[in-house]
Amino acid sequence: MGSISLQNVSKNFGGVTVIPDISLEIEDGQFVVFVGPSGCGKSTLLRLIAGLEDVSGGVIQIDGQDMTRTAPAQRKLSMVFQSYALYPHMSVRGNIAFPLKMEGADKETIDKAVNNAASILNLTDYLDRKPRQLSGGQRQRVAIGRAIVRQPKAFLFDEPLSNLDAALRVNMRLEISELHKKLKTTMVYVTHDQVEAMTMADKIVVLNAGNIEQYGTPLELYTKPANRFVAGFIGSPRMNFIEGDEAKKMGAHTVGVRPEHLSPSKTEGLWAGTVGVAEHLGSDTFLYVHVDDVGQITVRASGDVAFHSGETVYMTPMDGRLYKFDAQGQAI
Amino acid sequence: MATQQTQTAARLMMSPAVLLLLAWMLIPLSMTLYFSFQRYNLLMPGMEYFTGLDNYRYFFANPNFWAALTNTLVLVGGVLAITLIGGTLLALLLDQPIFGQGIVRLLVIAPFFVMPTVSALVWKNMMMHPVNGLFSFIARVFGVQPLDWFGQVPMLSIILIVSWQWLPFATLIILTALQSLDEEQKEAAGMDGAGPLSLFFYIILPHLARAITVVMLIQTIFLLSIFAEIFVTTAGGPGVATTNLTFLIYIQSLLQFDVGLASAGGIVAVILANIVALFLLRIVGRNLDA
Ligand SMILES: Nc1ncnc2c1ncn2[C@@H]1O[C@H](COP(=O)(O)OP(=O)(O)OP(=O)(O)O)[C@@H](O)[C@H]1O
Ligand SMILES: [Mg+2]
Numbered sequence: 001m002g003s004i005s006l007q008n009v010s011k012n013f014g015g016v017t018v019i020p021d022i023s024l025e026i027e028d029g030q031f032v033v034f035v036g037p038s039g040c041g042k043s044t045l046l047r048l049i050a051g052l053e054d055v056s057g058g059v060i061q062i063d064g065q066d067m068t069r070t071a072p073a074q075r076k077l078s079m080v081f082q083s084y085a086l087y088p089h090m091s092v093r094g095n096i097a098f099p100l101k102m103e104g105a106d107k108e109t110i111d112k113a114v115n116n117a118a119s120i121l122n123l124t125d126y127l128d129r130k131p132r133q134l135s136g137g138q139r140q141r142v143a144i145g146r147a148i149v150r151q152p153k154a155f156l157f158d159e160p161l162s163n164l165d166a167a168l169r170v171n172m173r174l175e176i177s178e179l180h181k182k183l184k185t186t187m188v189y190v191t192h193d194q195v196e197a198m199t200m201a202d203k204i205v206v207l208n209a210g211n212i213e214q215y216g217t218p219l220e221l222y223t224k225p226a227n228r229f230v231a232g233f234i235g236s237p238r239m240n241f242i243e244g245d246e247a248k249k250m251g252a253h254t255v256g257v258r259p260e261h262l263s264p265s266k267t268e269g270l271w272a273g274t275v276g277v278a279e280h281l282g283s284d285t286f287l288y289v290h291v292d293d294v295g296q297i298t299v300r301a302s303g304d305v306a307f308h309s310g311e312t313v314y315m316t317p318m319d320g321r322l323y324k325f326d327a328q329g330q331a332i
Numbered sequence: 333m334a335t336q337q338t339q340t341a342a343r344l345m346m347s348p349a350v351l352l353l354l355a356w357m358l359i360p361l362s363m364t365l366y367f368s369f370q371r372y373n374l375l376m377p378g379m380e381y382f383t384g385l386d387n388y389r390y391f392f393a394n395p396n397f398w399a400a401l402t403n404t405l406v407l408v409g410g411v412l413a414i415t416l417i418g419g420t421l422l423a424l425l426l427d428q429p430i431f432g433q434g435i436v437r438l439l440v441i442a443p444f445f446v447m448p449t450v451s452a453l454v455w456k457n458m459m460m461h462p463v464n465g466l467f468s469f470i471a472r473v474f475g476v477q478p479l480d481w482f483g484q485v486p487m488l489s490i491i492l493i494v495s496w497q498w499l500p501f502a503t504l505i506i507l508t509a510l511q512s513l514d515e516e517q518k519e520a521a522g523m524d525g526a527g528p529l530s531l532f533f534y535i536i537l538p539h540l541a542r543a544i545t546v547v548m549l550i551q552t553i554f555l556l557s558i559f560a561e562i563f564v565t566t567a568g569g570p571g572v573a574t575t576n577l578t579f580l581i582y583i584q585s586l587l588q589f590d591v592g593l594a595s596a597g598g599i600v601a602v603i604l605a606n607i608v609a610l611f612l613l614r615i616v617g618r619n620l621d622a
Contacts (some may be wrong), residue, residue: 052519073525085520089538098534102525146524 002063002153002186003028004049009058011044011210018044019210021058026154026188026203031180034190035197035233036207042190043082045207046156049188050079063153073102078147079156082163084139086131092118092142093127099150117145120179137168144179154186161196173200194234198222206230228329231256237286239323240297246271252324252332259286259300261321264307269314273297275307289313361602367595374589387596396572396580401604403487404576408555408608410491411498415551416544418495419502424532426503427510437507444500448560455493456482456565486566486573493561498554502547509543510536549612556605577601 004026011019018041026032034042047053049060051072060068067075078099086095096117100110118124121141131139140160147155157176161169177200180187191197197204198218206213206221206229214226218234225231231239239256247255263269264287273291280303287299287307299315307313324332368387372380391397426437443451459466460481468478481489513536521535559578562568568575568583575583581601585594 050523052522072519072523073527077523079520079523081516081520083514083516085514085516087517087521087535087538089541090534098521098526099524102527102530146520150524 001028003061004154004186004188005059005061005064006049007059007061009045009048009060010056011041011048011053012056017210019048022210022212023058024205024212024215026186029184029186031177031187031189031200031202032205033197033201033203034188034205034207035192035194036213037233038192040207041210042192042207043158044210046079046158046188046190050077050156051075052079076153077156078150078152078154080140080143080147080158080160082159084131084143084160086139086142086146088131091128091130092123092134092145095131095142096123096145096149099146103150113149114145117149120148120182121145121175136164137172140164140172141175144176148179148183152185154188157187157189159190159192161191161193169196176200195236198234204234206233208233224331225323226331228254228256228325228331231323231325231331237298237300242294242297244293246294247324250322250324253327254325254329256323256325257317257321259298261318262297262299262315263318264299264301264305265314265316266307266312267314269316271297271315273313273315275309275311275313278307278309287313289315291315364595364598367591368599370592370595372590372592372595374591380592383592387592388600390593391584391596391600394580396575399572400575400577400580403572403574404556404578404604406487407491407494407558407576408552410487411494411555412548412551414491414495415498415502416547418499419506419547420540420544422499422503423507423510424536426507440503441500443497444504446497448497449564451497452493452561452564455489455496460489482566483570486570490558490561490565490574493565494555494558497561498551502551505543505547506540509540513539549609552608552612553605556601556608577604 004024006022006024009019009022010017022045034045036042044053048055051067051070055068058068059066062075062077087098090098093114096114097110100113105113114127115124118127121144123138123141123145126134126138126142131142134142140163143160160176161172164172173196176187176189180200189196189200201218203215203217204221205215208229213233214221214230216224221230221234225234228241232241235258237259239258240262241254241256243254247253271291271294273289273294276288276290276296278288279286283303285301285303285305285307287301289297289299291297297315299313301307326332369382369384370380371383371386422440426433426440430436446454457464462468462478462480462483465478465481467481471478479485517535517539518531521531526534557578558576559582562574562576562579563582566574568579577597578601581594581597584590584597
């Protein structure tokens with residue numbers, strides 16, 4: 001129904017290459033998240049799939065059909081924009097009904113579809129309001145409503161939650177995940193927030209400077225990062241990287257260890273350091289430890305660990321939780 | 333600016349400007365009002381006296397009054413229709429990325445800087461002249477009998493000249509509004525399956541409504557008092573075919589030296605302008621709020 005396949009897709013703007021060469025298979029019904037730092041080409045890739053930008057090279061197939069040169073409307077995809085792009089002079093009903101009206105559906109079908117979408121998204125009470133009379137979260141839902149009415153082959157989301165406050169974001173995250181469970185339609189979701197990526201995705205595409213660094217399930221990315229970039233990008237707080245002699249001793253250019261995979265001790269361990277700052281979050285304690293010859297190391301300990309600034313702490317990585325990278329940053 | 337203090341402060345700050353404006357408008361207006369109730373002819377100086385509503389009675393009784401009123405409305409309506417439709421189409425065209433966009437835009441604005449008398453003269457002698465004009469030349473090239481523009485279709489000629497002058501203004505304002513339309517909205521509409529026509533009628537035109545309203549109101553104010561173009565080209569003729577209210581008042585005050593009668597006409601014109609403005613605001617005013 002809604003598989004998407006990119007083959008050697010590239011994109012230049014003028015002389016600037018934003019996406020050098022990307023091949024990617026998205027299976028039907030999957031929730032795929034594009035994640036990466038700002039400016040890495042996530043939006044551009046999404047817009048290429050949507051047809052809002054022309055590819056400079058390569059082939060885009062949707063549902064097995066070549067859609068590389070097809071106009072956006074004929075690709076049967078729906079997009080939710082970061083700014084929502086609601087039509088300000090139309091009511092919520094008008095906004096949600098718009099795609100169907102353009103298809104030439106009759107009034108009865110439209111009413112039914114709009115009411116259905118509104119009830120899924122809890123918008124029934126707001127159908128006659130204008131977008132400017134809605135809160136951010138409600139606008140977000142209208143944008144999603146407009147996307148779901150015409151039953152597209154796939155949904156494209158471009159950072160849809162970035163304008164919302166933290167609490168609402170968690171809420172909407174759940175709602176979108178639930179919507180995906182309910183509709184079982186392919187979703188491609190762009191974000192720069194790795195927590196969103198980890199929690200929502202079936203599969204994550206980690207992008208860096210227009211290249212795919214790794215494509216896999218959230219757990220694969222977490223447990224088997226392909227390279228140093230992915231290791232550093234996925235996981236919070238960030239993975240600790242140790243270079244130089246300490247790393248050479250272990251036979252690698254760089255070794256990485258996640259803060260949650262270090263056990264702190266007051267008496268003995270592999271590395272010794274001084275606690276700089278201790279952040280007590282209640283559930284966890286983050287220790288920022290300075291280690292001579294190694295640098296700053298972050299440790300995530302349980303909430304009841306009593307370390308304080310200036311104390312000496314010994315840290316040992318857990319078994320099998322040490323990642324080794326060569327000079328090019330590839331995992332070994 | 334919603335608290336009590338800010339409102340008071342705002343009023344205080346505005347008051348000098350408002351007072352100045354009031355004086356500026358009220359003094360001439362009340363003098364006109366005063367003269368309109370006087371029997372005051374410049375041929376008989378020093379003999380003015382109060383006549384009540386006589387001036388108004390004569391003004392309305394003038395067989396040319398209704399013709400002038402109709403002409404005024406036809407002129408305003410015709411120019412508005414041409415400039416708004418033409419302005420929207422031109423703005424859509426100019427919004428496309430084309431080579432030499434800046435220069436093309438400058439050229440489009442240019443007619444607005446030409447003085448009305450000059451442009452009317454140019455149109456009269458170089459474009460619409462039945463013998464020397466460009467239009468008659470083109471007509472003869474195709475073997476068609478040239479049109480005597482000001483003789484056969486005087487009102488249309490005036491409407492064309494005035495439209496040519498006001499088209500740039502409309503184009504410019506509408507173009508600015510067009511450029512403020514969110515690109516993502518157009519993209520969203522495109523993905524929702526809207527073709528170019530649907531895009532225009534459902535997304536672009538509603539977005540332009542406010543700008544079009546403003547153009548309409550501003551133009552109406554100026555078009556109600558068109559004078560130079562008529563004076564230079566047809567002088568209100570043939571007959572009264574192109575005499576609008578402004579021109580009628582001019583004929584009465586300056587050609588017949590009747591200040592009282594002309595003042596009454598002026599007041600009638602003011603009232604007419606207000607009626608038209610009220611009418612316009614009623615229809616399109618809701619586009620202006622929020
Ligand atoms: N129309 C354009 N013309 C030229 N360069 C562009 C254009 N659009 C994007 N770029 C460039 O392409 C690169 C990728 O942009 P893109 O918007 O895809 O980034 P992104 O990953 O979505 O970033 P963010 O997370 O900040 O939204 C950027 O360096 C940007 O400057
Ligand atoms: Mg982006």
